[in-house]
Amino acid sequence: MRRREFLTLSAASIGGVLVYSLDREVSRLSAQADQSIRVPLRFFSQAEALIVAAAASRIFPSDEAGPGAREAGVAVYIDRQLAGPWGRDRHRYTQEPFEEDAPQEFGYQGKATPRQIYRQGLKDLKGLDRLKTAEQDQKLGQIETTLFFSLLRRNTIEGMFCDPIHGGNIDMVGWQLIGFPGPRMSNYDDVDKHFGEAFRPKAASLRQVTGHKVRPSEDQE
Amino acid sequence: MKTLPSVDVVIVGGGWTGLLMAKELGSRTALSVVVLERGGRRKTEEYGDGMDELDYSVRLRMMQDVSQETVTLRHDTTQQALPLRQHGSFLPGSGVGGAGEHWSAVCPRNLPDCFELFSRSIEKYGANRLPEDHAIQDWGVTYDELEPYYMRAELLMGVSGMAGNIHGKQIEGGNIFEGWRSAEYPTPPTKVPYFSAMFAESTKSLGYHPYPVPAATTSRAYTNPDGVSRAGCTYCGYCETFGCMIGAKSQPTNTLLPVIAKRKNVSIRTGAWVRRVVRDASENRGRARGVTYIDSNGQEVFQPAELIFLASWTLNNTRLLLLSGIGEAYDPATGKGTVGRNLTHQVVFSAATAFFEKPLNRFMGSGASGIMLSDLDGDLFYHGKLPFLRGGTLSARSARSLPISECGVVPKSVKATWGSAWKKAALHYYDRTGRIGFSGEHLAYRGNYMDLDPVYKDHFGDPLLRLTLDWRENERKMAEYVIAKAVEIAREMGAKEVTGFPGLRSYDATRYQSSHVQGGVIMGSSPDRSVLNPYLQHWHVANLFVLGASSFPQNASANPTPTILALTYRAADAIVKRYLKNPAALA
Numbered sequence: 001m002r003r004r005e006f007l008t009l010s011a012a013s014i015g016g017v018l019v020y021s022l023d024r025e026v027s028r029l030s031a032q033a034d035q036s037i038r039v040p041l042r043f044f045s046q047a048e049a050l051i052v053a054a055a056a057s058r059i060f061p062s063d064e065a066g067p068g069a070r071e072a073g074v075a076v077y078i079d080r081q082l083a084g085p086w087g088r089d090r091h092r093y094t095q096e097p098f099e100e101d102a103p104q105e106f107g108y109q110g111k112a113t114p115r116q117i118y119r120q121g122l123k124d125l126k127g128l129d130r131l132k133t134a135e136q137d138q139k140l141g142q143i144e145t146t147l148f149f150s151l152l153r154r155n156t157i158e159g160m161f162c163d164p165i166h167g168g169n170i171d172m173v174g175w176q177l178i179g180f181p182g183p184r185m186s187n188y189d190d191v192d193k194h195f196g197e198a199f200r201p202k203a204a205s206l207r208q209v210t211g212h213k214v215r216p217s218e219d220q221e
Numbered sequence: 222m223k224t225l226p227s228v229d230v231v232i233v234g235g236g237w238t239g240l241l242m243a244k245e246l247g248s249r250t251a252l253s254v255v256v257l258e259r260g261g262r263r264k265t266e267e268y269g270d271g272m273d274e275l276d277y278s279v280r281l282r283m284m285q286d287v288s289q290e291t292v293t294l295r296h297d298t299t300q301q302a303l304p305l306r307q308h309g310s311f312l313p314g315s316g317v318g319g320a321g322e323h324w325s326a327v328c329p330r331n332l333p334d335c336f337e338l339f340s341r342s343i344e345k346y347g348a349n350r351l352p353e354d355h356a357i358q359d360w361g362v363t364y365d366e367l368e369p370y371y372m373r374a375e376l377l378m379g380v381s382g383m384a385g386n387i388h389g390k391q392i393e394g395g396n397i398f399e400g401w402r403s404a405e406y407p408t409p410p411t412k413v414p415y416f417s418a419m420f421a422e423s424t425k426s427l428g429y430h431p432y433p434v435p436a437a438t439t440s441r442a443y444t445n446p447d448g449v450s451r452a453g454c455t456y457c458g459y460c461e462t463f464g465c466m467i468g469a470k471s472q473p474t475n476t477l478l479p480v481i482a483k484r485k486n487v488s489i490r491t492g493a494w495v496r497r498v499v500r501d502a503s504e505n506r507g508r509a510r511g512v513t514y515i516d517s518n519g520q521e522v523f524q525p526a527e528l529i530f531l532a533s534w535t536l537n538n539t540r541l542l543l544l545s546g547i548g549e550a551y552d553p554a555t556g557k558g559t560v561g562r563n564l565t566h567q568v569v570f571s572a573a574t575a576f577f578e579k580p581l582n583r584f585m586g587s588g589a590s591g592i593m594l595s596d597l598d599g600d601l602f603y604h605g606k607l608p609f610l611r612g613g614t615l616s617a618r619s620a621r622s623l624p625i626s627e628c629g630v631v632p633k634s635v636k637a638t639w640g641s642a643w644k645k646a647a648l649h650y651y652d653r654t655g656r657i658g659f660s661g662e663h664l665a666y667r668g669n670y671m672d673l674d675p676v677y678k679d680h681f682g683d684p685l686l687r688l689t690l691d692w693r694e695n696e697r698k699m700a701e702y703v704i705a706k707a708v709e710i711a712r713e714m715g716a717k718e719v720t721g722f723p724g725l726r727s728y729d730a731t732r733y734q735s736s737h738v739q740g741g742v743i744m745g746s747s748p749d750r751s752v753l754n755p756y757l758q759h760w761h762v763a764n765l766f767v768l769g770a771s772s773f774p775q776n777a778s779a780n781p782t783p784t785i786l787a788l789t790y791r792a793a794d795a796i797v798k799r800y801l802k803n804p805a806a807l808a
Contacts, residue, residue, distance in 0.1 A: 059639040065648055086280060093291040093306040095677060105729040106294065106303045137640065144639070153639055161624035162275040178651040180584055180624045183272035185466075186455035187585035192412040198580040198652070206273055214270045217280055 006038040007049040007075065039076055042083035043115065048122050049075050054129035056156045058136050067173045074159030077168030081155065082115050084218025089113040114151060121148030163206045165216045172203040183209050222513065224523045230254040231512055231526035233495045233541070236319025237782060238768035238789045239532030240477040241377075244447075245793035247480075247487035250801065254486055255524065257493035257514055259533075260285075260316030265474050268464035274623040278462045283323045285313040290679040292536055296691040296727050297668060298553065304677045304685065310729065311566065311736045312462070313534055317491060318473040320534065320736055324782065325461035325588025325620050326437035326470045328380045330371050331777040331784050332599040333364035333400040335662075338775060342610060345600065350610065352695050356563055356665040358774040361746040361755035361808075364400045367787050370794075372403050374786035375435075378471035379443035379451065382406035382435035396432040398595040411440045411454060416581045416655040417591035420617030423713040429594045434616060436589030437471040437782070449479045460588030461620050470588070492517025496683060498529060498545040500762065509547070509765045515681065527804075528796075531742075531767045538771040539671050539741030540686040547762060548752055551670050553689070559752045561671040563740035564688060565776035568661035568696050568725070570734065572615060572707030575716035576632045580652045586619025593617075597703055598778050599662070609698035613661025613778035615707055621656075630654055632718035655714075657707045659722075660735070663776035664695055671741050692725045700725045737781050742771040744788075754808035757792040763806050766792060 041049055056069035056078070069075075081087055094111070102109040112120070124143065128136055143149045159168030161175065163182070169175060175182055181201040190199055206214050230246055232239045235258030247254050276282050293302035314320030334341045339357045342350070351357060374380075384405045385395025410433030413421065421431045438460060441453040454469040468475040481487050495514040511525035531538045542548055542560045549558035593616035595601060604610055621627070628651045629643075637643035674687035704721045711719040745751025748760035753772055759765040768789050770781040777784070795807050 060644055061641050063641050063644070065641070065645045068644065089288075091280075091286055091288050091307075093287045093304050095304070097676070099301075099303055102303050103727075105727055105731060107305060107307055107309050107731045109303055109306060140639075157629055158275060158279065158625050161628055163273050165273070166275055175624065177648055178624060178628055179580070180651070183459065184457055184584075185269075187457060188412075188453075188455045190582075191414050191456040191585040191590070192418075194582055195415045195418065196579045199582045199585075206270070209272070210269055214273070216273070217276045217282060 005041040005044065005046045005049070007041055007046060007053070008038050041079050043087065044079050044082070049079060050129040051122050051125050052078055052152070054136060055125060055140060055152060056159065058133065058140055059153055059156045060160055066177050069156055069160065071170065071173050072160050072168050073170040074156050074168055077159035077162065077166055078155045080167045080218050081158075082118060085220075086218065087113065087115045108147070110147070117148050117151060121146070121152070165206060165214055166218065172205060175203045182206070185209065222521045222523055224525065227511070227525035227527070228253045228255045229526065230528045230530070231524050232256045232530040232532055233512060234258065234319065234531065234533030234537070235317045235473070235489055235491075236314065236532065236534065237321040237473050238785050239530065240318075240473045240481060241786055241789045242530055242532065242768060242793055243487050244477045244480050245790070246796070247484035249793075249797050251486060252528075254488070255526070256487070256489040257495050257512070257524070258317050258489060258491050259494040261491050263317050263322060263464065263474050265464060265468070269466035271463055272457070272459045272466060274625050278623060279625055281308050281312065281462065283314060283316070283462065283464065284308055285315040288680075291685060293674045293677050293685050293687045294728070294730050295687070295689050298689060302674055302676075302687045302689070305730050309731045310734050311738050312733070313536065313736065317478070317489060321473045321782070322464045323462050324736075327589045327618070327780045328375070328378065328382075328435040328437045328783050329614070329779040330400060331364070331779045332398070334599060335777040336360045336362060336364050336367070341600070346604065346610070352664065352666065352693055354667045354693075356667045358563070358665070358743070358745050358750060360774055361744055361751070362788070362791070367791065368401065368403060370787035370790040371783060373790050374783045376407050376446055377786065378437040378476060379407045379439040379445055380435055380437050380783070381408040381411050381433075381440040383410050383433050385432055394432065396595055397430055398598065398601050406435065408440050408443050411436045411438060411587060411590040412456065413592060414456075414583065414586045414590060414619045416583060416619065417617045419714045420657065420710070421592040424592075424594055424710055427710060427713055429596045431592045431594045434589050434591045434593050434618060436587065438465070438469055438587040438589050439471065445476070447480050449476060451475055454587050454590070456585050456587050456590065458584050458586050458619065458622065490516075493522075494681075495533070495541065496544065496681065498531070498541060498547055498765065499523065500545070500547060507762055509762050527764060529765050531765070532769055534769060535738045535741055535771040536671075536686055538767050538769060540673070542742060542752070542767075543673050543686070544683055547765070548759070550672055553668050553670055556667065559743070559748075559750065561741050563665040563743045563774050564669045564671050564690055565663040565665055565739045565773070566690065566728075567735050567737035567739075567776045567778070568613060568659070568663050568700065569737070570659055570700070570722045570725075571656040572659040572704050572722050573657040573711040574630065574720040575655045575657065575711035575714060576650055576718040577653045577655065577715065578717055581655055583619055583622040583652060583655070586622070588620040589618065591616055591618030597706060607698075607702065609695045609702065611662040611664065611695075612699060613659055613703065615703065615710070616658050616660070617655060618658065624651065627651060627654065633720055634718060657711055659700075659703050659707065660778050660780070661696070661699055661703065662778045664693070665740065665775040666693055691728045697725045735780075737770065737776065739770040739773040739776050739781065742767045743774045744772040745774060754806070756795045756807040757788060758807050764804060766796075768792065
């Protein structure tokens, strides 16, 4: 068994009020409280998690437009996805022969799993989390045409806007940014009204809407 | 191999067509019916828990597991085919209900002339206007013959809509171009969201004839002729790739299973992976004896049956016939053989992506609620000087607006693809983006077909199905034409920026288009050019019927579900009224 790795997050480093989900439970931190929290990692080492967190924060930054990948917990989301069936290509056709250089319209044809692509890609970004943001952007700009970066970008968006059961979109910060209310049992009275005006019901997660825990696919199989 | 006691009827596949045939034969006869479904049972009471975009729309939890079996693709016979290693341009379902559980429920009929495409096209434009390598054929059934069965399919599902043609009388507000209907839709149209309402207004002012999308996401509570009741749609927006949490979307599990569950003569076996149809050449020439499958314990089983139905979707119906050596495999070089020919995939794309100043509230809606128009469909506009034949529908629906897939879609003026500038645009445009969708006909060509792949295998070691498929100039020119029209409509709607679809190049297996892959086991009026007669019965094996869109000689612009159900009803009628009395060729 591998050594248990943790991602340590301090409230102050993130700034402001924060909600962080630790496995299935939710912990609340505030910047004033001078607390930190240790999130157990399922796939990444701590060093890798810090690089992913830094890179995701440049893809979807926390800025004057609102919170970003850091507040949404994108690094923890990606860690769980890679630990689950998706990360090991449980549902991809992986029989040989592989044609690595196939034209794009045939989809990804390579042998490497998402786990392997990340592990390799992160080696090339060693120390990213200790650079200044301008340097981080420059370094990411150098790899933005790679398969690894396109996965990282896609996974960052997923981590921003997935249901919080997956470990990202903590406290629905992503949904609130774009006015998406999450799953709703009925829009019957509103679907043909509010023309031209923003109708923004309070966001609710799947757990809140169904009233019970729902097991995400990364925790199964 | 274990041999089970013989049954009267075995049906391979528990989706729309297989379960409809099971319901019909189970209700109208005393025959013993066994449905073999390779996926699992659905827990429809848990569909509410599935309102999760990541697991269901991105990770595609309801679809066939391609790690076990996929297809290979090449664009033409000179290429080496490659396996589709993950889902892309279409989404085969798995489990009881099949793809009928996660469809968007858009439910129009085919235009009448689709069924006689070859004859009507020649008649109007002459043989020289058809593409050089076309394989277009008539279906062997006409719209008039099929109309009563379309009506039954719509009553079964409680389709919502507004008729535009009842017995030839045109009705303003409905689709005035549709084939004649014997009656109004079973339920009134669904509600119209903002983006669709804008589309209706603008297209009307441009001279088009918009109408409400026919929807099997029923507009209000409905009880069908079988006594099955379903709730009305609440416009939650979780339709395509999801099961409906309240059952407003007609699905095999909520429309057919309640009837089947009451029939003691029908049983459904899940986890039953059928690998071959068995035909005994020495004794029962011209008859199939049953099917072999691997059960959920991994044991190989032979299920003998008197009457056999393949109802396992276009790809698997074709593959089972090829693996079983039933009929002659199609050879594009000689044009001989019939199994695998006429592979088509509906021409579907977002013709125009429109970016507005005002928010659209597009989380509200359903996969089928919206407005469409048929002015550019079929042969409803004159193609005399145009560089292509046929056409399709344009529509504005609220489908596919969930944030993982849609946040980050920005106008071309935004150059960044990540970082603060991109994020700002992504947030701004998420709820200000609407798509005008196109769904068009795909003609059949001699070079687009299916056979068995010589290299790649499934998890049992059987060869994968190989698709040889690419677009031709007809589709490319048609796309150019409709994209320009859609962009014009988007501008009329007041869009600040519009991105037109870049056009069709080579067939792209990574872009989801539709799950309307058709052909391979086509119906027709001649055994030389089709596998099935017009009753979906195998020309040479009288006790074998093949159901579903694999029977379509070419791809219409309409979504196939009402047509596959109508053809299945018609086959069931012929079987009950004629075949059971005299088990021989119906045509």
